[in-house]
Amino acid sequence: MIIDIHAHTFCPAVEPLLRDQPGHAAIPYKRDIHPDSAATDAGQAALLREPFNDLARRRADMARMRVDAQLVAPAPGQQHYWAEPALLARVSAMQNDHVAGLVAEAPGLLAGLGTLPMADVPAAIAEARRAAEGLGLRGFQIDSRVNERELSDPAFDPLWEELSQLGAVLVIHPLGFSDGARLGPFFMVNTVGQPLEETIAFHHLVLGGVLDRHPGLKVLICHGGGYVPSYVGRLDHAWEHRPELRRLIPRPPSAYLPRLFFDTCVFRPDLIENLVRLAGAERVMLGSDYPFDMGDPDPLATLDAAGALPAADRAAIAGGNAARLFRMAPPPA
Numbered sequence: 001m002i003i004d005i006h007a008h009t010f011c012p013a014v015e016p017l018l019r020d021q022p023g024h025a026a027i028p029y030k031r032d033i034h035p036d037s038a039a040t041d042a043g044q045a046a047l048l049r050e051p052f053n054d055l056a057r058r059r060a061d062m063a064r065m066r067v068d069a070q071l072v073a074p075a076p077g078q079q080h081y082w083a084e085p086a087l088l089a090r091v092s093a094m095q096n097d098h099v100a101g102l103v104a105e106a107p108g109l110l111a112g113l114g115t116l117p118m119a120d121v122p123a124a125i126a127e128a129r130r131a132a133e134g135l136g137l138r139g140f141q142i143d144s145r146v147n148e149r150e151l152s153d154p155a156f157d158p159l160w161e162e163l164s165q166l167g168a169v170l171v172i173h174p175l176g177f178s179d180g181a182r183l184g185p186f187f188m189v190n191t192v193g194q195p196l197e198e199t200i201a202f203h204h205l206v207l208g209g210v211l212d213r214h215p216g217l218k219v220l221i222c223h224g225g226g227y228v229p230s231y232v233g234r235l236d237h238a239w240e241h242r243p244e245l246r247r248l249i250p251r252p253p254s255a256y257l258p259r260l261f262f263d264t265c266v267f268r269p270d271l272i273e274n275l276v277r278l279a280g281a282e283r284v285m286l287g288s289d290y291p292f293d294m295g296d297p298d299p300l301a302t303l304d305a306a307g308a309l310p311a312a313d314r315a316a317i318a319g320g321n322a323a324r325l326f327r328m329a330p331p332p333a
Contacts, residue, residue, distance in 0.1 A: 002300060003322040004062070006222060006263045006287030007070040010052040011098040014078055014091045023082035029176030032193075034184040044293055051291035055106055062109075065288065066300050068319070071326055072099060073113035073141040076175040081119045081146050088117040092127055100135040111328050112137045113171055118146040121155055125162045132166045138326040139169030139218070144201035145178060151201055152208020164216035169261070169325060172201050173222045190294060198226025203235075206256045207248050218325065219259075222287065224266035229275050232257065254278065261325065263287025264317065265296055269306035272317075276306075281313035285322045 033041070050057045052075070062070060074095045080088060096114035103112040114137040116124040131137045140163070145151060151172075163170055177183055177193025198221050205211055205219060221228075228235075236252040239245045249256075257279040264272050265287040275284055286303060289295030296302055303314055322328060 001068045001319045001323060001328075002066060003069045003071065003286060003319040003326075003328060004065070004067045004288045004290065004299065005071040005220075005285045005322045005326065006265055006295075007072050007290040008052065008075045008292070009072050009099060009102055010048070010075045011078060011091075011095045012053075013098070014080075014094055017087065017091060018080055018083060021083060021087075027077070027080075027082070027176070028178050028180055028193075029077065029189060032176060032180035032184050033189045034187070037184075037187045037189065040187075048291055053102065055102070059106075059109070061290065065290075065298060067286075067288075069109055069111065069328055070290070071111050071113060071138065071322065071328070072102060073171065073173070074099060074115045076141065076143065076173045079115055079118075079141075079143050079175070081117075081143065083119075085117065085120040085123060088119055089123045089127065092117040093130070096127065096131040096135060096137060100131075100137060103136070108329065111326055113169075114140050116140050116142060116159075118142055118156075118159075121159050124159050128159070128162055128166060128168060132168050137168070138328075139163075139171055139220075141171040141173050144172055144174040144197040145204075150204045150208070152204035152210055156210075157213060160210060160214045160217050164214050164218075167218075169218045169220055171220045171222065172198060174198060174201075195223055195226035198223060199228050199231065202226065202228045202253075202260075205260075206253050207245065209248065211256055211259050212249065218261065220261035220263065220285075222263055222265065222289075224264065224271060224275055225257075225260070225262045225279075228257070229271070229278050232278065258283055261285065261321075264299055264303055265289050267296055267302065269302055270308075272303060272306045273308045276309060276313060276317075281309065281316055282321055284317045285325070286318050 099112040103110045114131040174197035176189045180193045183189045183193045232254045288299040
């Protein structure tokens with residue numbers, strides 16, 4: 001079974017509730033994007049309506065991509081942590097119900113990831129329980145930070161413990177960059193900003209002690225972990241020579257790569273091979289970022305071209321790892 005663990009849907013009912021709210025204009029991606037890229041996105045919006053929520057279109061695209069099943073998450077642009085707590089909890093629940101409804105229309109073809117009202121930790125815990133136990137969602141996609149709070153903030157520890165107990169996977173997927181004033185031109189708000197956010201999230205999860213405090217927490221960082229796989233040697237060097245880093249964690253940062261999961265949405269076979277060398281084949285899973293234009297339109301071909309990987313590793317990355325982590329069974333015959 002070929003499983004794409006990185007795909008999205010969009011909950012149309014959410015946006016009218018938020019569009020006129022004062023914080024909406026402060027979303028980093030919208031705030032920093034260059035007008036040229038904003039115009040491209042506006043054109044993309046109409047093209048995405050059908051693949052987001054039309055199951056016939058999704059089935060056809062999955063067949064073209066040779067994918068048997070998808071893990072579907074809300075579009076990251078709908079995370080909206082700036083909203084006041086009651087509204088944020090409402091729209092998070094709406095998105096989770098939307099994902100669950102889409103999955104229910106295609107049993108075996110789709111499994112679901114939800115989102116959480118991260119700005120209010122008790123509300124996030126309550127929604128995680130509801131969505132995991134009541135809706136059957138397999139995990140939760142969140143941003144790489146929550147307003148002014150980083151993921152290493154101890155305030156999140158009760159949530160991380162709850163997700164560990166639920167067996168729910170925490171998926172890190174930012175949109176844009178939190179401090180991206182220089183990243184407007186050339187679509188750097190995405191190409192530079194998002195991998196940079198994922199790299200910062202890795203620092204907070206590892207150096208901030210989250211993975212040590214919560215050994216049962218399962219974390220997947222999208223887009224191959226951002227810049228971490230090509231940068232971790234410098235980080236190890238800093239850990240070796242800077243006492244302020246050595247005090248924080250007992251092992252070099254690279255030793256934590258096999259504690260995390262990653263997708264293959266890096267667009268080059270050699271980068272997938274490098275990720276496998278660093279984290280292990282059992283920690284890497286096929287991911288396309290469907291249906292966005294910044295997704296890999298043929299992720300299986302990219303993986304198949306990673307000729308340095310044994311066939312058994314490629315098979316595990318193509319589906320076996322995801323089937324175990326997300327408890328996904330083959331579609332009914």
